[in-house]
Amino acid sequence: LHARYVLNLLHETRKHLKQLPNISHVSTCYSEEVTVCGDLHGQLDDLFLIFYKNGLPSPSKSYVFNGDFVDRGKQSLEILIILFTFLLIYPKEVHLNRGNHEDYMVNIRYGFTKEVMQKYKVHGKKILKMIQNVF
Numbered sequence: 233l234h235a236r237y238v239l240n241l242l243h244e245t246r247k248h249l250k251q252l253p254n255i256s257h258v259s260t261c262y263s264e265e266v267t268v269c270g271d272l273h274g275q276l277d278d279l280f281l282i283f284y285k286n287g288l289p290s291p292s293k294s295y296v297f298n299g300d301f302v303d304r305g306k307q308s309l310e311i312l313i314i315l316f317t318f319l320l321i322y323p324k325e326v327h328l329n330r331g332n333h334e335d336y337m338v339n340i341r342y343g344f345t346k347e348v349m350q351k352y353k354v355h356g357k358k359i360l361k362m363i364q365n366v367f
Contacts, residue, residue, distance in 0.1 A: 233313060235355035242362040245316040248323065249366065256327045258296055270298035273333065274305020274344070279314065289318045289326045299331020303342035309351060312363070334367040 260266050267286045287293045302308035319326045339345045349356040
């Protein structure tokens with residue numbers, strides 16, 4: 233995805249998240265299901281498997297993602313792009329909780345910073361700065 237679109241997505245995500253309270257309340261009734269996921273760690277195939285088995289986020293399919301979206305795996309940025317896009321499309325059904333890997337220093341140590349810089353050589357620093365603002 234072109235850097236301009238990534239930056240635009242990050243800007244819109246940050247704007248949306250700033251309007252939310254620090255604590256999200258997710259409730260369901262007996263007829264509804266909430267899928268809770270955690271620790272994707274850049275494993276895009278895992279996210280695709282979850283969506284394959286449980287369905288894509290939608291007005292009738294809620295998700296809670298419990299952080300650690302990035303680091304370790306090779307497709308952390310793609311996971312963020314997908315999760316942030318679904319968050320903006322379905323703000324009442326997609327909930328993102330920050331994990332310890334959504335931290336600047338952890339990203340340096342475990343590979344996310346390097347991933348972004350390799351994928352976006354020209355705009356990598358700007359994208360990283362905006363991602364940290366979103367985190």
